[in-house]
Amino acid sequence: MNPILFYGVPEGCSFGAIVALEWSGLPYQLCRIDMPAVVSSAAYRRINPVAETPSLRTAEGRPVNQSVAILHHIGAQNPGSGLVPAQGTPDYDRFNEVLAFLNTDFFEAFSPLWYAMEHGMADRDRQVLQAMGHHKVRKAHADLEQMLGSNPWLAGSRRSAADAYFVGIARWNDFHQVLDRREFPALAALHTRLEAEPAVRFAHAVEHGEPALSTGAFMGHVDLEDVLVGHQAAVRASAKASAPAA
Known part of the structure; x- marks a missing residue:
C-alpha cells in the first residue's frame, strides 16, 4: 500500500x-x-x-x-x-533546531495576518493585528537569516526536510506583502534556489x-x-x- x-x-x-x-x-x-x-x-x-x-x-x-x-x-x-540527518550527529541537532524554529516562530509570525484577513472585525482591530503580524514576520526573517549564516541550506551543507518546510511557509510573505525578501540576502538566495527545484x-x-x-x-x-x-x-x-x- x-x-x-x-x-x-x-x-x-x-x-x-x-x-x-x-x-x-x-x-x-x-x-x-x-x-x-x-x-x-x-x-x-x-x-x-x-x-x-x-x-x-x-x-x-x-x-x-x-x-x-x-x-x-x-x-x-x-x-x-x-532529508533528516542521522540521529546523534551535529547535523541532526542543527536540523531539529531549525525545524522547531520554523514550526513555531516562523509559522506563528503569520498568524495575526491570517486572522485579520479571515475574520470580520473593526478597522482598528484589524490594523492592530496587521501591525503585530508585520513586526513578528520581520523579526522571524531576521532571526532565520542569522541562523542560516553562510550555509547553503538551513540544516548545513545539504538540503533537508527543513528546506521543504521553509519554502511552503515563506511564500506567505508574498501573499501578505510584508517585506522585500532581498532585505535578507541569505534567505533570498535560499528561496530563489528552492523555487528553481523541480519538486x-x-x-x-x-x-x-x-x-x-x-x-x-x-x-x-x-x-x-x-x-x-x-x-x-x-x-x-x-x-x-x-x-x-x-
Missing part, C-alpha cells in the same frame, strides 16, 4: 510535505482536501480528528499527523535521501490543480471517499483476523 498524504488547499502548510515526498523518492499518493469545507467535515475527521492538514497514512495504514512528525517519518523511510514547481502545480510533472515517485491522486471505504475494509479484515477461533 502506498502512503497517502492528505494536503490542504489553498496555500496550505502541507506544501513542504509534498516537496519532501518528491525528494524522498518514495512512492506515494495524494488526497486533496479543500479548506475550509472538506477539512472540517465529519468524513475528514475520521482521518484527522482535529481537522487539520497535512495528515499522512503510512504504507502500513497508520495515521501520522502534524508537519514535523510527517517530515521525520518521510526522512526515516529513506535515510539515504538526507517545488511540482508542488505549486499540484496545489493549483494544474498539470504537474513529478520528479519523484508520485502515483496519482485518490479521493477521500475511496480512502475511507478502503480504511473500513482494512479495519474489518484486521478485526476478523484477530478474532478468536470458534
Whole structure:
C-alpha cells in the first residue's frame, strides 16, 4: 500500500510535505482536501480528528499527523535521501533546531495576518493585528537569516526536510506583502534556489490543480471517499483476523 498524504488547499502548510515526498523518492499518493469545507467535515475527521492538514497514512495504514512528525517519518523511510540527518550527529541537532524554529516562530509570525484577513472585525482591530503580524514576520526573517549564516541550506551543507518546510511557509510573505525578501540576502538566495527545484514547481502545480510533472515517485491522486471505504475494509479484515477461533 502506498502512503497517502492528505494536503490542504489553498496555500496550505502541507506544501513542504509534498516537496519532501518528491525528494524522498518514495512512492506515494495524494488526497486533496479543500479548506475550509472538506477539512472540517465529519468524513475528514475520521482521518484527522482535529481537522487539520497535512495528515499522512503510512504504507502500513497508520495515521501520522502534524508537519514535523510527517517530515521525520518521510526522512526515516529513506535515510539515504538526507532529508533528516542521522540521529546523534551535529547535523541532526542543527536540523531539529531549525525545524522547531520554523514550526513555531516562523509559522506563528503569520498568524495575526491570517486572522485579520479571515475574520470580520473593526478597522482598528484589524490594523492592530496587521501591525503585530508585520513586526513578528520581520523579526522571524531576521532571526532565520542569522541562523542560516553562510550555509547553503538551513540544516548545513545539504538540503533537508527543513528546506521543504521553509519554502511552503515563506511564500506567505508574498501573499501578505510584508517585506522585500532581498532585505535578507541569505534567505533570498535560499528561496530563489528552492523555487528553481523541480519538486517545488511540482508542488505549486499540484496545489493549483494544474498539470504537474513529478520528479519523484508520485502515483496519482485518490479521493477521500475511496480512502475511507478502503480504511473500513482494512479495519474489518484486521478485526476478523484477530478474532478468536470458534
